[in-house]
Amino acid sequence: MYEGIVQDLIDELGRLPGVGPKSAQRIAFHLLAADPADVKRLADVLVEVKQKVRFCQTCGNVAEDDQCRICRDPGRDPTVLCVVEESKDVVAVERTREFRGRYHVLGGAISPIEGIGPDDLRIRELMQRLADGTVTEAILATDPNLEGEATATYLTRLLKPMGLRITRLASGLPVGGDLEYADEVTLGRAFEGRRAVDD
Amino acid sequence: MYATHLSLHDFRSYAGAEIELEPGITVFVGPNGHGKTNLVEAIDYVATLGSHRVASDTPLVRQGAGRAVVRVEAVRDERRALAEIEINPGGANRARLNKSPLRRTREILGLVRTVLFSPEDLALVKGDPAGRRRFLDDMLVARAPRYAGVRQDYDRVLKQRNTLLKTAGAARKAGEGSGGLRTLEVWDDHLARTGAELLAARLELVNTLRPHVAKAYERVAKPHAGNPREPGAAQIAYQSSFELPEEPGDREVLTAALLAEVAARRDDELARGVSLVGPHRDDLVLSLGPLPAKGYASHGEAWSLALALRLACFDLMRAEGDDPVLILDDVFAELDVDRRARLAESVAGAEQVLVTAAVPADVPEVLAGARFDVANGEVRRVLRP
Numbered sequence: 001m002y003e004g005i006v007q008d009l010i011d012e013l014g015r016l017p018g019v020g021p022k023s024a025q026r027i028a029f030h031l032l033a034a035d036p037a038d039v040k041r042l043a044d045v046l047v048e049v050k051q052k053v054r055f056c057q058t059c060g061n062v063a064e065d066d067q068c069r070i071c072r073d074p075g076r077d078p079t080v081l082c083v084v085e086e087s088k089d090v091v092a093v094e095r096t097r098e099f100r101g102r103y104h105v106l107g108g109a110i111s112p113i114e115g116i117g118p119d120d121l122r123i124r125e126l127m128q129r130l131a132d133g134t135v136t137e138a139i140l141a142t143d144p145n146l147e148g149e150a151t152a153t154y155l156t157r158l159l160k161p162m163g164l165r166i167t168r169l170a171s172g173l174p175v176g177g178d179l180e181y182a183d184e185v186t187l188g189r190a191f192e193g194r195r196a197v198d199d
Numbered sequence: 200m201y202a203t204h205l206s207l208h209d210f211r212s213y214a215g216a217e218i219e220l221e222p223g224i225t226v227f228v229g230p231n232g233h234g235k236t237n238l239v240e241a242i243d244y245v246a247t248l249g250s251h252r253v254a255s256d257t258p259l260v261r262q263g264a265g266r267a268v269v270r271v272e273a274v275r276d277e278r279r280a281l282a283e284i285e286i287n288p289g290g291a292n293r294a295r296l297n298k299s300p301l302r303r304t305r306e307i308l309g310l311v312r313t314v315l316f317s318p319e320d321l322a323l324v325k326g327d328p329a330g331r332r333r334f335l336d337d338m339l340v341a342r343a344p345r346y347a348g349v350r351q352d353y354d355r356v357l358k359q360r361n362t363l364l365k366t367a368g369a370a371r372k373a374g375e376g377s378g379g380l381r382t383l384e385v386w387d388d389h390l391a392r393t394g395a396e397l398l399a400a401r402l403e404l405v406n407t408l409r410p411h412v413a414k415a416y417e418r419v420a421k422p423h424a425g426n427p428r429e430p431g432a433a434q435i436a437y438q439s440s441f442e443l444p445e446e447p448g449d450r451e452v453l454t455a456a457l458l459a460e461v462a463a464r465r466d467d468e469l470a471r472g473v474s475l476v477g478p479h480r481d482d483l484v485l486s487l488g489p490l491p492a493k494g495y496a497s498h499g500e501a502w503s504l505a506l507a508l509r510l511a512c513f514d515l516m517r518a519e520g521d522d523p524v525l526i527l528d529d530v531f532a533e534l535d536v537d538r539r540a541r542l543a544e545s546v547a548g549a550e551q552v553l554v555t556a557a558v559p560a561d562v563p564e565v566l567a568g569a570r571f572d573v574a575n576g577e578v579r580r581v582l583r584p
Contacts, residue, residue: 110382112363118382146355146389154385183306184345 006032058129060105060122062087070094070103077101082139083126083155085109085148089141101139104129109147110154118154126155130162137165144171200275200312201551202242202524209264210286211237212576219580222274224547224568226554227578235555235573239315239526241269242553245282246313246524247337248292248305248347257288273311275521282310308344312523314513316530316542320505324492328482335401335483338408338512342519346400353393357474360386365472387461394477395453398439401478402447405437411511411518416487419510419541420503430500431488433507440480502534510545522550531561539563 001007006028014024031039055061056068063069070076070090080101084090090103106121129135140155142148152168159166172190173182182190201222207213212234227235240250240259250259260267267286272279283295284307293300294307301307322330339346360383367380416433441460444452460476461468468475485492485504492504516523525546531539531554543563546552556562559570570581 110385112359112366112382112386115366146352146359150359150382150385150389153388154382157384183303185348188345 056105059103060087060107060125061090061103075100078134079136080139081129081135081137082141084141085143085151093141101137106142106151109142109151111147111150121151123155123158127158130159130164135164137167140166140168144169200273200522200524202271202273202311203279204270204272205238205242206268206270207238207241208268209261210241210267210269211259211261213237214261214264214576216576216578218571218578220551220553221569222551224552224554224566225571226556226559226562226566226568227571227573228556228559229573231557233574234576234578235557236528238573238578239528239553239555242271242311242524243313243315243526244286245269245271245284245307246311247340248284248308249337251315251317251319251528255288256286256292259286260288271311275310280310282307305344305347308340308347312341312516312521313526314509314516314523315526315528316506316509317526317528318530318533320509320530321501321533323505323508324485324496324501331483331485332479332481334508335404336397339397339400339404341512341516341523342404343400346397349393349396349400353390353397353478356386356389356393357477357479360390360474361472364468364474368469368472371469387458390474390477391454391457391461394457395450397478398457398481399448399450399453401481402437402443405435405483408511408515409435411514412507415510415514415545416503416507418545419506419538420500421541430503431490433504434486435508436484436486438482438484440476440478499535499538502538506530506534506538506542510542513546513549525549525552527552527554529555529557531556531563532558540565 002010009031010021010024010028013019013027014021016024019027031042052064053062054064054066056063056071057066058071059068061068061070063071065072077100080099081104082093082099082101083104083106084093085106085108087105090105093099093103104122104126106123106126108116108121110116110118110121130138138155138159140152142151142155156166156168170193171186172193173179173186179187202220205216205218205220207216209215216238218238227238229235236252240252244250244259250256253259265287268283269286270281270283272281274280281295281297283298284304285293285295287293292304294304295301296307296310323334336346336350340350363383363386367383371380412435413433416430420430420433441456444456446452457476461474464475474480485508487496487500487504490496492501496504513523513525527542527546530542534542539561540563543565547565552566552568554562554566572579572581
């Protein structure tokens with residue numbers, strides 16, 4: 001244990017995701033040794049980010065205004081909606097430059113263990129967005145793990161009666177990988193999701 | 200297959216140990232508490248990613264050390280492979296195959312195969328259904344490592360679903376809305392799908408194992424001078440938590456049946472807050488002649504049956520073209536002279552047999568082979584004149 005404020009800093013850092021007690025200690029001592037101006041800049045950004053950043057009222061993505069950059073962009077296709085768990089998933093899909101539609105960020109996935117049910121996700125907002133019939137395809141891009149799949153199943157049941165096209169991202173082999181190195185689950189899924197090459 | 204080298208670092212009582220092994224029979228002899236079992240436990244850990252003695256990894260790491268490393272070099276079809284596992288309690292374990300790291304620890308499964316006999320096996324006959332389910336699932340994974348994933352998924356679905364049942368059930372009792380009920384159907388779906396996969400595999404395994412168990416029991420319990428009575432025939436049967444459809448081999452049919460059963464038990468499940476249908480409620484029923492083994496079998500019969508179950512696994516793996524390493528951990532001390540002899544006869548032909556015993560005289564003559572003395576954490580090869 002260190003004295004007062006140093007231990008406070010270590011404790012706070014240790015609360016961050018992916019930071020264990022040892023890393024927290026290392027970061028704390030790095031900060032103590034660093035130039036005061038550098039540390040001040042970090043502290044300012046931390047305060048500012050909480051003040052300035054809000055969530056887009058339409059899609060739930062991080063934004064500096066009421067609406068995020070993508071929702072404001074008139075060039076984006078309003079008929080295709082990509083449903084993701086987190087804002088960072090938006091960034092991931094954007095990096096592909098393949099998708100020109102719009103997004104909806106749920107804010108997580110259904111997980112009873114963590115106490116997250118459908119009411120804790122932005123599903124009501126999603127239903128409202130879909131109500132006017134502009135969107136003709138919803139792409140369910142939740143994570144390919146148990147909770148993500150459960151969320152996708154739930155949304156599929158909910159959206160099916162609305163008569164729009166519902167798609168799920170393909171899961172399978174990584175591009176540029178070797179078949180022999182793929183694990184059995186991934187390879188098994190890739191087999192299930194195989195497609196004919198002549199159409 | 201057989202192991203040629205075992206290397207331990209901070210595993211159990213060993214700060215470090217390097218042991219050269221050979222195909223054939225090897226006996227580890229030493230007083231109790233000096234680390235015999237730790238050696239074979241390490242080999243079994245690399246094969247199953249679990250210990251037959253403890254559920255958590257913490258006791259596997261030497262007191263005061265942060266992590267343990269186990270390396271097993273094995274030869275299979277004349278090819279050498281080095282499997283390496285770093286055990287980090289509280290963190291993720293790491294595995295390396297031939298020095299290159301694997302993305303997931305469980306990808307190491309299937310490289311080293313073992314069938315382990317231990318005093319704990321008696322619980323297969325006398326203990327709770329959970330032990331017998333674990334027996335079946337471990338065997339599934341040993342035959343097809345893919346099932347390690349299925350098993351893990353099923354456990355996770357079950358945990359999620361049980362949590363939901365508890366909160367939804369409590370909300371219903373309090374007269375609040377049925378918010379949780381809407382998502383319950385989603386978890387029903389996943390429970391049925393993953394459950395059906397596990398269930399279908401277990402049913403197939405029990406059918407394949409059945410003749411092997413009957414034969415192995417005959418071998419271990421045949422009449423002898425001390426007890427000339429003919430033994431009853433050993434039978435195994437899978438007992439499901441619901442009535443199985445006529446074609447339980449078909450996964451689609453099984454999924455549908457599970458779903459229907461889950462729907463029928465909805466009220467009951469909500470009231471009790473646990474999942475009442477699925478492979479986690481099933482059992483493997485063992486019987487001798489017309490009577491169930493549990494409650495009716497004598498101590499000796501129970502031991503014979505437990506040995507028969509393990510021998511059946513060994514025979515099945517062998518029949519499928521893969522000779523596993525046979526480990527007999529302290530079992531001879533538990534058996535009478537006749538059973539000792541029968542067990543020894545049954546296993547003497549295996550490609551590699553590792554035996555631990557406190558008293559050398561407990562080990563039948565047939566199993567004479569290389570010998571190591573284990574005392575105070577030192578493992579020393581005993582050279583015979």
